[in-house]
Amino acid sequence: MTEPVQGPASYFPSIEKKYGRPISEWKSMIRASELSGHMELVAWLKAEHGMGHGHANALVAHTLKEDAAG
Known part of the structure; x- marks a missing residue:
């Protein structure tokens, strides 16, 4: 079984839709x-x-975290 997506990425399907x-x-x-x-x-x-707000916050948080990780 696959773990459900958590955190900001859990919003991604609804943001795209x-x-x-x-x-x-x-x-x-x-x-x-x-x-x-x-x-x-x-x-x-x-x-x-x-x-x-929630969708925008999730996208920004995920993007900035990715960029900081390198």
Whole structure:
């Protein structure tokens, strides 16, 4: 049996379904943004793309963690 996905990635299927873009595209957009702070990026996703706070927070947290890991 496979362990269920936990943490920010658990939101990914609903983000793709609700906002119509693959997670890889959202991550590319976050990385291409001139913004760098977590909450700045969350606010940008909410304001510019109509994303809910939880979804935006999950995407930003996961992307920044990936980038920090190298």
